[in-house]
Amino acid sequence: MSIRKRAADFLLQRGFAVVFAIIFIFFSVATAHFFQADNILNIFSAMDPLAITASGLALVVMTGRLDISVGSTAFLSCSIGALLIRDHGLNPVLGMLLVVGCGALLGAINGFIVVVLRVNSLIATLSTMIAYRGMALALTDALLVELPAPIRFLGNAKLGPVPINIPIMLIVLILVHLLQTKTSFGRQIMAIGNDVTVARKIGLPVDRTGFLSFVLSGALAAAGGVLTTIENGAVSPFLGDGLEFTALAVVVVGGVSLLGGRGSIFFGIIPGAFIFEMIRNGLTNLGADPYSYRLVGGAVIFAAMYADALKSGRYALRPQS
C-alpha cells in the first residue's frame, strides 16, 4: 500500500479525531480562556440538550430514515408542559414527565405517518415540523412562557463543580447506547438500516421497530427540550429552532451513516455534539463574528458528509472475496 493511500485511509478512518484535535489545539493556543476546566465543563453543559436530542434522532437515522421534526417536537411538548405548570399549577416533576410523554406521542404521530401511511420520512417530518411549531406558537401566542422561580433555581444546580445536567446527559446517552447495542430492539434497528427488504424477509418486526424509533426520537427530543427549559427558566418561542439541523449534523459528524445501519450512540454523539459546541464556544472566545459560527459549522457538516460518502463508496467497492 502506498504511503499516499495509507494516509488517505488513515484520514478516512481517523479523520474525525484529527479534525477534532486540530480545532481543539487551535482554540487552546489562540485564546487564553478556552483551555480551562470550567470552560470545558461549560461546553459539556451547553451541549447536553443537543446531545440528547441527537441520540434519539440517531436511532431513526440508523434505520435509514430521517426525523427533522425534533426541534418542533421539543418546542410543542415544552410549551404544553410550561403552560400547564404556569397557568394550572401542575406539579413541575409531573410536568416534566408529561413533556416527555407528549414528545413520545408527537413521535408516535410521525411514526404513524411514516410506517402506516408509508409517507417518505423526510416529507412526513417536514410537515409535522411545520405543524408542531405552528401549534406551539398558537398555544403560547408566540410569547415567552416563564416558569416559577424554584424551577429556575434548578437550572443552576451543581454536583460539586459539575452542573447537574452533565451527569443527566451521560446517563441518558448510556441508556440509549445500551438500548442500541445490547437489546433486540437496537439490533433490529440496525438490521432495518442494513436492508429493510432483507429484514422483512427474515421475519423481523420491521414496522413496529420503525414506529418505536420515532416514538423514542420524539421522547428524547422533548427530554432535551426539558433541559433547555430548566436552564433558561422559560420556554422561548425560539426553543428548538434549527435544532433539527444541528442535531442531524451532530449525528452525521458522529459517524452515524445516513444510509442507516452504521454508527454508535455514545462514541459518536458525544464527540459529535462536543465538536459543535466547542466551535461555538471557541469562536465566542476568539471574539469572532457570531455569524461566522454558521459558516464553520457548515464546513464541518460538509466535511463529515463527504467523508461518509467516501467511506460508503469504499465499502461498496470492496471486492467480495
Next chain:
Amino acid sequence: MRTAQTLLRMDGVCKAYAGVLALNHATLEARGGEAVAVMGANGAGKSTLMNILGGVVAADSGRITLDGEEIAIRSPRQAAQQGIAFVHQELTMLPTLTVAENIFIDDLPRRGPFIRSVEMAHGAERLLARLGCAISAKTPVEQLGVGDRQLIEIARALRRNARVIIFDEPTSSLTKPERQKLFNVISGLKAEGAVVIYITHFLDEIFTVCERVTVMRNGETVWSSLISDVGPTRVVQLMLGVSENEGRIRTPIEAIGEQPVLSVRRLCREGVLNEIDFEIRRGEIVGLWGLLGSGRTELLHALVGLGPIDGGTIEWNGGDGPKEITPERLRARVGLVTEDRRGEGVLLPLSVSDNVALPNLMSLLNAWRLVDRVRQNALADAMIERLRIKAADREQVVSTLSGGNQQKVVFARWLATSPRLFLLDEPTRGLDVNAKTEILKLVVELAGQGCSVLLVSSELEDLMRVCDRYLIISRGRLVGALPGSADVDALMRSIATIKNEYEAAP
C-alpha cells in the same frame, strides 16, 4: 446414517398468479438423508413450489406432509417453526452486524432486556463448526466473502434444527473451492438425516450432490426418480420437453463468404467467462445455446460493457474493415434487446412516438436545434408500419400495448439507428405464440436485410426456427458449435455434457 424414510411429501399443489397457472398439481417427495434435485427451465414452477414450501407464498390447494403429519405453512416464520429452512439465492445478510447477530437476529437470546452476547457467540461458533467453518462470531459480515456469507445463512437455517433445507441455486456466485466446501456441508447435513432440496441450473452438480431428481415443466412434475436412473441428456430432455416443431421460418444459410461483422477473441471475466472465441458474419443469425446460468446473458452484457471484462479483444467491422473496439463504443453500434423489456427496453409511461425517437433525437433536430415534431412523427409512423406495431396511433402510451407490441417498440428504437448487429436476449420471453412468431419473423427479416443477429433463448423451439448455426455455452465457456441443421437431440446432448470436476461427496 438413519434409514431413509419419507420425510416430506407435497401433493397436488396448485397455484395461479392472476389467472395464469404457475403450478398444476405438482408433487414432490423427499427422504431424510438424501438430496433431491429439483430441475426445470425458466417458468417451470420450481421457484413457486419452493416458495410455497418455504412459506413465502401461499398455495391455492394441495397438501404438504412432514413425517406423516399434514402441516400448514403460511409464513416464512411458520415454515421455520416446522423445521423447513430456505437458503435463498439472494443471501439475506445484514452486512454491518456481526456473524453471531446475523445468525440469531430473528430470535436473539436474552436475559431480561439484554442480549446474552457471550452465549450467542458460542452458539454461533458451534453452528459454524458443524459446517466446518472457523470464522470468529464477532466479525462484521461485511468483511466476509460470498462463500462465508452463505455458510452463515445455512447456520441461521440450522439453528432451528431444520429437518428440510432448501438450497436455491446456492453455487451461482461461489468460487470452485467454495463450491466444494458447500458440497461437503451438504453431505454432512444428509448424514444427519436432513432432507436436502437442491435447485440449480448446473447439471453436473446434481450428479455429484443428489440421490434423487424431480423434473418440472409448465407447472407440473414430469419426472421423479433416483438420479442413477437418468443421464444428463435425459434430464435436459425432460426439462425442455419435446419441442413441437413449428417449422422453420427460413432455412439455415451458410454465410461463409461474408465478412465477419464481429470477431471476439479470448474474451474472459474471472469466474464467469472463459476464453470466449467466436465471430458473426453479415446476415447471419447465430443462436447462443445454453442453460440458464451458463453465462449467455453475461456474455452479451460483457460485449457491450454492461458487465466488466478482464481480457480479450473485440473486433468490429463497420463496413471499413475490422477494427478493435471497446465494449462501451460497441454499445453505440449494436441494437440490444433484453429479456426485461419493461425495465430496460422501453419507457412505459411515454408514447410509441417518444420511445422510438429517444435514441435518435440528434438526427431529428431542426434548424433551431430543437426536436422537429414533424420528423419525429414521420419516423414513428414509418416504424409502426414497418414492424406492424398494433397501436391505435403513434401517441398511444407504451404501457397499454401488448407484450409483443412493446417488444416491437424496442426493436423500432434500435432500427432507426440502423445497427449492423442485434444482440437479442430472450426477445420472446412472456409472449404468446402468435407474438413470438411475429418477433421471430422480424428477426429473420432483419437478417435478410443484412443485419447480423446473436440470439439467446431458453426456448429451443424458438432458436430452431431461425438460427443459421449455434454456439454452445456452458459454465462461461463456448464448448462447441452446431450447424443450423442440427436436430433437437443433438442440441440437447450438446449442453448435457458434463465435465466432472468435483469429488463425489465423502
